[in-house]
Amino acid sequence: MCRRDHDEVYMPFSFIHKYFEVYGKISSSDSTDKFEWSHSYSKVYHPKKKYDPHGTFTTFENYNVEVRDRVKCISGIEGVPVSTQWEPKGFFYPTQIAQFGLAHYSKNLTEPEPRVKVIDDGDKNLENWIVSKDASISREFDTELKSNIIRFTTTEHPSSQVWCKVNISQDFVLSLDVRLKPNSSLTVVLQNKDKKETVYLHYVTSTQLIYTLDEHIYYGIGIEYKWRRLTRDLIIDMQKGWALLDKPKRKSPRNKFRISSIIFSGNGSAANIRVSTSEHMAHFFAAARWLVSTQRARGGWPVKARRRVAARVPDLKAGWHSAMSQGHGISVLARAYHRSKDASYLRAAQRALHLLDVPSTAGGVKAMWMDKYVWYEEYPTKPPLFVLNGFIYTLLGLYDLHVIEGENSISLAKKMFDDGMISLKTLLPIFDTGSGSFYDLRHITLGVSPNLARWDYHATHVNQLYLLAGLDSDPILINTAKRWEGYMQGRRAAHN
Structure with a gap:
């Protein structure tokens, strides 16, 4: 009215x-x-210094990948997110896994040192474990871990346990080395301090991803009898279990819960048990290891979900590749090599370049504009769409690798980056709507209605351009960034 x-x-x-x-x-x-x-619900971040491939990745210190609704859970075996973005059953989405790693790497550089509570390290901190009558515990030195460990055995009776009582609030990232025989488990008990509510998180010898039964949430951590470093954000694990129980809207602030006990059942060993505020580098290297172990011969990480991108183009069948996955993966691996000096990370990053030079029609991700300008396709459709944000993220991966290899080196990554920057600066005006930006160029390649970038994607474009303007002095980058930021404040292009 x-x-x-x-x-x-x-x-x-x-x-x-x-x-x-x-x-x-x-x-x-x-x-x-x-x-x-x-005029916009999104925020623009002005870089305070030149982008550094050794440092944070763009503004990813603000990302919390694991809390997204389209993340089913963090795999107990791989330690990386499982996506439901295009496949309800869940699959490993390389772009999401790389973002998970880059976010934790960036947080590690920007957040304060975490609080750490050592529960049992086999040396200076020895927990007083409670052992039921039909169970046993012993301490010994393990030559593989090169540390003292706990060896435990219980019977099949439910009350047969080795456990410790704790009272830890606010910090909920549990880390330990664990080796379990079949039918063994680690259970962490969380209690709500305000309500008489108890949640049981079970980490069991199984390959099943996640399942729930009332207040019991189960994560499979694999069936191999070997040492593994388990790092779990207990609140995230609880939230993902609640989502399976149709309780996704339940709030679980960290100050409302406490860890009340840790329980071992079955037959196995454990060591170096601690709880901390965060374990960002453990999560980062989980992503890096996943990228190395799953990389295919041609250097790619296939997306194992069918993707419908736009009308008038065939769906991308499961197994397609994305330039954004390749670029993000390279950014993770370059940083992993920088931090560890493990050459396997560098070799994997270099192998990932291959698909960027393979045409989309041949299973790669390269498209050409007017047969002259190269474009690395986030979604390699036929005909190509020329998605902007995914292309720029790919350029950043190429830049990251070139710098990590040595800025004075003449590398394939440098050539690909330079070629891509020429394309970007040439095509950038075509993405300008006069009041915002286009997400892609389907209105040109397909002859359909334009696909306008919603404000969060438009803000991503602006953030990316400001970052690139610090690497390349061509005025088109900084001028476009400023003009596009103005669109977010209500400015519009002149009209006739």
Whole structure:
């Protein structure tokens, strides 16, 4: 309903919001209600210094990949996210796994040192384990781990356990070395401090990803009898279990819970048990190891889910490759090599370049604009779509590898980066709508309606351009970034 006041007409903001895609809310300050108006719901980050491939990856220190609804859980075997983005059963999506790794790498550089509570290290900190009558525990030195370990044995009776009572609040990342024989498990008990509610997280010798039964949540950690370093965010594991129980909206703030006990059942060994605020580098290297172990002969990480991208183009069948996966993967591996000096990471990053030079029609990810300008396709459709954000992320991967290899080196990564930058600067004006940006160029290649970038993708474009402007002095980059940021503040291109 509209209201007239002299020469002014007032309309409901709900209508304005939908019609013009603008945003606003009422906030209180100093006992005064104010209406806050904005043209965009996204934020632009202005780089404080030149982008450094040894450092944070763009603004990924703000990413929390594992909390996303489309992440089913963190695999107990691989230690990386399982996606439900295009496949409800869940699959390993290389782009998501790489983002998980890059986010944790970036957080490790920007967050304070974590608090660490050592529960049992076999040396200076020895927990007083409670052993039921039909169970046993012993301590010995393990030559493989080169540390003292706990060896435990229980019977099949449910009450037969080796356990310790703890009272840890706020910090919920559990890490330990564990080696379990079949039908053995580690259980962590969480208790809500306000409610009489108990959650049991079971890490069991199984290949099953995750399953639940009432307040019991189970994660398979594999069946091989070998030492493995298990690092789990207990609150995330609880939330993902609740989602399976149709309780996705339940809130689980960390200050509401505490770890009350840790329980071993079956037959196995454990060592170096601790709880901390975070274990970012452990998560990062889990992603890096996954990329090395799953990389195919041609250097790619296939996406094992069918993807419908746009009308008038065939669906991408399971097994397709993405330039964004390749680029993000290279960014992870370059940093893993920088931190570890393990040459296997560098070799994997270099192998990942191969598919960037293979045409989409031949199973690669390379497209050409006007048979002259190369484009690395996030979604290698026929005809190509020329997705902007995925292309720029691929360029960053190429830049990362070139710098890690040595900035003075003449490398394939440097040539691919330079070729891509020429393409970007040439095609960038085509992505400008005059009031925002296009997500891709399907309106040209397919002759269909334009695919406008929603504000969060537009903000990503702006952030990416500001970052690249620090690497390349061509004014088109910084000028476009400023103009596109202006669109987020209500500015528009001139009209005739």
